[in-house]
Amino acid sequence: MGARLSFAAVFMNWGVAAATAAAGMALAAGQPSFPSPPPSAPSIEFPVPKPGPTGSATPPTIDPIPPSGRPGRPTRPPGVGQPVLPRSVNVQLKVERDGSLTVLEQVVVQARQTMTRTAPLRIGDRVFAVRDASVDGNGTAAVNGETFVMSLGEGASTVKYTVDGAIADLGDHLQFRWQVAGGWDTRLVFLRASLLTPKRGSNFVCLAGPSGTEDRCDSAVTDGGGVLRVVQSDLDTAARVDLAADLPAGLVPANARFERAGGAAGPFALTPLTGAGLGLLTLLLLGGFAALWLARGRDAKALVTEVAPVDLPAKDGDRVTFASPDGVLPGQAGTVVDEKVDARDLSATVVDLAVRNYLWITESGGDWQIVRRNPADDSLTSYERALYDALLPSGAESVTLSALRATPPDLAPVRSALYADAIGRGWLGRHPDSFGRWGVAGAAVVVLGAAATVLLALTGGPALLGVALVIGGVALMLGARLMPVRTERGSVLVQQVRGVLGYLREARPDAVPVADREMVFSRSLPYAVALGETEQWLTRFANLDSSADGTPGMYWYATQDEAAARDHRRFTAQFQAFLAALDEVCAN
Template identity: 35%
Template structure:
């Protein structure tokens, strides 16, 4: 077994460190002395039954604080747990934080409770440790008590008391024949701490003591903590900057919808004039560029645009029933000047190199035409204008990784703030990604220009256009006017604009009076196709 000197050293270390734990925060002047009797009964299951009887002079009361986390030898902290508290004689007791607080009124009162964590295994033996008295608000005239356990052969019992600079053995520590240990000491100052420790044979009681490494102020790593705090602060600043920039970007995008002047759609070209849309945007792309998803009107606008550009030919005709119908025919091969979307639209209505189709066939078909390939191509064509949600998703991933790292590092008791910093940065990225508008910077510029284009088409007076440029602007703007929902107004303002070689009207109908009807039929075909695909 460990020698008496080792136990004494342990007890004295506990006295010193427990004194530091308890502190001297309570004023003790003019306090009348009290007596304290402590009975310790260690059970085989490792639970210590403690009965503390306090006698306080009339007209006074006393308060004691028993620490439940006590630094011991080998730079460790021993942790105790208290339960089953009961009192008599007007006393009160409760666990507050890491201490058991006892309040004793005048007269004799008793506090009874159970303790776990007082028995620790050592090579070839067990060691029992408990704080008898600590942090009482009054001096103790007499401290007495007994210790009993399942063993009849306790060894090296030590009762020690003191404070910084003064560490002494109690005046009496005696082992009886039945293995009971008695202890006593008189005249303890309010600041004194008294600790009882004894060695027991292996297996006397269940070892319930729990220890953690003791970290003192001098042993902490300020540099690491400072680095962690700096990391959190830096991450918070970066996250805030990202959120502010995203908010400014969102506000600029919202302004792009309403701000901006009208744009000119005619530009000089080879001695004449040519139609030039903003950023080369096609009528079929107006919906995707502004709303983020294809619209049925994109389909009708595409057919009209391909006709205006002489790839398709449109003709009015009457069915046998007398109802108006429209014929859509191939006119020129679809070369590289056309987009993947435009070619997919033509292939959908004129599959397998079919030359022509009627609007009636398209609307009355038992199966909606398949525009899925065209829709995919149209969405892909707007990639530069629409933003994906990858930034927001990446932010959530970083946030999750940072939170997980913070938890793991906290359990390991090292560098948890760095995980918090990563989580904060991830949260900032996610928030910024969520605030960013759906349009890219290029898309916002396009939305601004498209708004100006719409205003141009709404206010342009045909009489203000030169005679040579009128046919160009009138025809090329038709599909854009349909994409904006202004086709009727556009045609009414131009009146008799003269013949066009891509559209043939029936009889003496004004040219091209039937376009709104055809466009509405085509939009209906596209809407039916979308409904069929979503269903």
């Protein structure tokens, strides 16, 4: 009871020096004393300045950190007139050779009171760990999530624990950091701390006050042995004392750990889950690259491999018939070879329709007339019917080439139909100007991945998985664009068409019966147009006798000049002029 009365007298007469001294002596007698520190720890005794000539104390001059200068706070010289008071704390810090930090806290709690410290183990993105906590006295200490909680009852207690994460590697030096005090639920009357390191530190910084403030501690000095000693009085509830120091590089192992605030791992952190996702993405990318390499190699091989000529005429007893490989039409052959519907593919189709008796071409006065000969039937493909209807709309029986040149028909539907035909037959995998179904799928994956990335980032989930989806989608789109337009079946057809090209370049008219030469010449001519061999094919059959079948001239091409109808060389010249004009129409 006498002790408590004396404690009250101190606060009633704080300004009187004699009462303060008496109260300190009474408190020392009435409160539990500090346990003795272990021999290996630095002494908790602080340097006391020697009295001056007049007997007054002189402030320390060894590496001091200036006091904050906050108004209204007493600035006593460290260690002078500081009794053992309730709500006071002594802290001993020692940096071990393995980089861990050993902490010994001696806390005095007022009678019939408690003190609780909830120390944060995360400061910004820096994460500390506390282990091996023990209490000698009245209380408990344990880690609770991201906090270290000490709950102490009345009397003097000693808390010992080890901290991991206090040493950060800054390249040319190490940095020590730890909050000596912070999270106390009561105002601290007095705090003293000492820091021992394997070698003398430098650039000591001691901040005291609410989190985020830059106010300096009352005093922080190093003694002759290189031990940093800190004094702080009147520390507000929940305020902290944050201590930092530079140490020589390589002095101890660095163990600081940094993580994004708000979770053990940020949404873009590399975790086992996201690592597995990125690993799977890598495998898929490697597999896709291999498939792309093989497909392009296969397609390139189809264009350079030696192919034997493929005869278009076929023997049928004593007669000769015509048969293209796999039933491919001239327009289809030209499209698959160069992966593009161009003017000569459409011109070849017009000539082929004439050769097959759906159209009739007549020459008159330097112009040509395309005449409806037989109606379009089910034997025509969709693109042939579209071209037939574009040249001769419903009700029209004929059209001059000059009129088509003046007002070109809309052939876009014809081109679209020809691409669709080649894709439908499995020769082309997609339209040459599109990404195809795989490209569309890749775009969908990109959109899905972007949405997943945003959602997971906002919710703290593994957003790297969303990023992996985006990368995979982009790779799929690029791969689809770089994949050959031709399919494997299309590559096989290209080799067959190249065999047809070999026949057109090597065919000998005298190897065909005279009566069948006009048929072989005419049926092969559209393929020569589509494959760019028109002039050579016409030259090879320059001496063709078109009347050998019993009728003068070509059965699908007429001229009003009967003499000219018998002169195949004149037909050759006129046909090339007709084809040039027709190409101009089909190029629009």
